[in-house]
Amino acid sequence: MELIADRLNEIKKQKMYRVLTYLNAPQGPRTIIDGREVLLLASNSYLGLCNDERLKAAAIKAIHEYGVGSGGSRLTTGSYQLHRELELALARFKGTEAALVFNTGYMANLGAVAALADKSWVVFSDELNHASIIDGCKLSGAKIVIYKHCHMGDLYQKLKEFQGYPSLIVTDGVFSMDGDIAPLEDIVQIANQFGALIMVDDAHATGVLGANGGGTVELFGLKDRIDIQMGTLSKALASEGGYIAGRQCLIDYLRNRARSFIFTTALSPATIAVALAALDIVEKEPARRKVLLENTQWLCSRLKEAGLQIHENKTPIIPIIIGEAERALQFSQILLAKGIFIPAIRPPTVPPGTSRLRLTLMATHSYEDLNYALEKIIEAARELEII
Template sequence: MDIFEKCYADDYIKEMIRNGQYPYFLPLSENEGNVASYKGKKLIMCGSNNYLGLTTHPKVREAAIEAIRKYGTSCTGSRYLNGSIELHETLEHEIADFVGKKAALVFSTGMQVNLGTISALIGRGDYAVLDKDSHASIYDGVKLSYGKLERFSHNDMDHLERVLQSIPEDAGKMIIVDGLFSMEGDLAPLDLLVPIAKRYGARLMVDDAHGIGVTGGGHGTSAQFGLTDEVDLIMSTFSKSFASLGGFIAGDTDVVQYIKHHARSMIFSASIQPASTAAALAALRIMVAEPEWNAKLIHNGEKMRKGFRDLGFNIGNSVTPIIPILIGDNDKTFEMAQGLFENGVFVNSVISPATPPGRQLLRTSYMATHTEEQLDQVLDTFKVVGKKVGLI
């Protein structure tokens, strides 16, 4: 059998492309924060992870430019050997302080953080216990380890306890959850999860890729629950609120030191480039000095959740500026997205396997930089298209 045979199949994606319904990989000519442009058409961007809108902040832009002037465009090597610069360590120290941990380690991408951290810590005979809705990078990190994978139903603490009871008492265990779940905008119940982890001798890692900058006054989901000291590891990316590219893991000094010397995705990858490092550092300093960005983001999220509910849309259990429009059908999801796009609103279509069958949705997300007028226009457009499609 030809291993490429599956590539030539006449599948669902090719049918969507032929019908002009394919909503992915759209090459935007402009993406200035809350407004994007596609082939000359202006769109209100409601599908970005740029939660604080800092990609266009003058201080972030200037920091990236200045880093290129000083360091060039690349560090041309791994952190382990020749690719570390002072800027990396400055960022690590300030991030650790921001999230309330002793130490932090920066990686070139958020994906690499999870691949490297999880595969370094979960060894043969150990167990990784994941929320079923955990991000793909968490699952892939477990696959790269020599440990065993167990899952529990999304935010179901009773099921988590049953899973932990089934694991040998003397086995190493780490529970890994998203702090803020990226598709449906709900939070991991850390207030319930922490006592369970302690009861069963399990360590706890929180992937807060979407939570930092958003929850806990920007300090993350652990801070939201007042449990920073009780969470063992906090992970996040720079590609969202930090307006850059890269990621970090933060925790106790010895644990971070161990990851630093065993995470293959860091040791065998080129280090985060100077411009991205400087941009993330500038964004972090803005978060610290200007908390009004987070306050405006929270306001915009509250406005949109109320607006969608008042219109009759199903937004699930969202409590954040990530707001799903639950549809439950592939064709209607694409029809709704296309109607919104044609009327000047950009959203993300999410179908299986990215979400379970029956939970197909439009993922919408909002920024601190969205204006009241833009948000009102988005709600008006959803009302018109939603009625046309038959969702409300």
């Protein structure tokens, strides 16, 4: 244990020590933290559906019909009719032959990459891909080749170097900590030249991008060109779980070989029912996406005008780059004292020297919320002499 205590002290010395923040109210534009109401600018519930009455009713109905726990793994007793309905709905939504639900987005990436690639394969992975992709790559035993973030010249060169091997290119559709969008059209073109499969993680794009909320793959009109579409039920869809969508043979294979699908108890019926009801809202209420992106553009440009280092994204993820971990943490703490919650994101989640506040918007933030956020962020940045 002494060894562990030493490691922990080292983490503290590096200002990388993490603690939990507990909410005491539903996740909406405003929530309660430590007994105080705060403006929440940190949720991945981009469409603002976590406290939606229709979704709560769907969960309650499922509990009445099916009970609470799922009682078994998907391949034994844990698959309910609702799981089948959700998988059919996801396949239709993503424009694929089939889909398979995993217990989390993390498990979908981990299980799919590890089941698809083996040590005879080469996996080409963007340097800023999510940790679940990185872990899936490691678990697969494949040769892992990291290419520079969204750098198509680098990807091309690396594919050329490993020509002839079975290969998979894997990328986030929207990068979780930067909010930028992968150049999927270019990736498809390069992959075709080398016969590589493509996997896109649309965790942050599902429900948010594309006319129907289908994500980056829909945005670029590439549903027939992307072999493996991954997504999560836990962000815009306000539930929990992840999925892989693609050809029927891919889904049949993963059902038989993805260990993170096989060796775990299925998600509860209520969780599945929420995701199903949320999918319906995503498709029927495009105005939520429109408001969300308008709000994002408004806040991004105001923060940039104020002198903050902002990437102007077409997604609701607005990283405010600070640099040093300690200063990012201070920024976040000052804002919390002013009634705004935006967490500081530090290494290893982001590269050293790029610690930041990761601000995210929801479709349900009001104009007053945005103005308040702008005023207080500028105030805090001045106090820290960032601007």
